[in-house]
Amino acid sequence: MIIFGEINCLGFCLETSSIAHLVALFFVISIALLAASFIIKRPKQRLQTFVSAQVAVLLAIAATFYTMKCSEMLSFYLYLAYVGITGILIFGVVRFYDRLMIKRLDAKPAGNIMEWVQKFVNQLASATVYYYDSAAPRAFAAGRSIFVSIGLLEVLDDDELKAVLAHEAWHIRNNSRTPYLKQLAIMTFSSHKSSEIEELADSFAASIAGREALSSARNKVDKVFI
Numbered sequence: 001m002i003i004f005g006e007i008n009c010l011g012f013c014l015e016t017s018s019i020a021h022l023v024a025l026f027f028v029i030s031i032a033l034l035a036a037s038f039i040i041k042r043p044k045q046r047l048q049t050f051v052s053a054q055v056a057v058l059l060a061i062a063a064t065f066y067t068m069k070c071s072e073m074l075s076f077y078l079y080l081a082y083v084g085i086t087g088i089l090i091f092g093v094v095r096f097y098d099r100l101m102i103k104r105l106d107a108k109p110a111g112n113i114m115e116w117v118q119k120f121v122n123q124l125a126s127a128t129v130y131y132y133d134s135a136a137p138r139a140f141a142a143g144r145s146i147f148v149s150i151g152l153l154e155v156l157d158d159d160e161l162k163a164v165l166a167h168e169a170w171h172i173r174n175n176s177r178t179p180y181l182k183q184l185a186i187m188t189f190s191s192h193k194s195s196e197i198e199e200l201a202d203s204f205a206a207s208i209a210g211r212e213a214l215s216s217a218r219n220k221v222d223k224v225f226i
């Protein structure tokens, strides 16, 4: 294959290049940042690390491109591979985000402790409700899962909880219709501005649980359910 010739060529170029160590450094940094972006728990820092990794990869590619005096094709293949891998990562993150969160949050099915919660959601969407150990009252939907924190279960009464669950169920039902980047943004930022999507989810929640329950839930958790 041509690419092996390119790699040989790159090896030769790097041996004679004065910036070989720089190319290697950029690649090491970008791999380290990418790995870190999977380990970091805070959504905002995770996204920042991921973006930094992208920049480091771009620098690595630019440095490689500069080094390839004999041929420029390897940079092209590297770039293609990079775009492909990034695409798969981003696609995978959206698709398997709930599996990831179940593991990360050590979430358990909410039906185990509050049977009605799962039954209520079953009427609205095909989704599993999970709870996780956190004092901060939070709820969010991802994939086919709804996550609620113990703090949320403690602070809300049944009607308010229904409003929150209906809101999240609406998200599950409409996930496929939510623009891809918006989904990613909602997932990666812990808080976000009220949007058209949130208003639609809220009006669905109000139609199920009542406007009053929704607004008192909103007041109690102050926009931490998305």
Ligand SMILES: [Zn+2]
Pocket (backbone or CB within 6 Å): 167, 171, 197, 198, 201, 225, 226
């Ligand atoms: Zn929402």
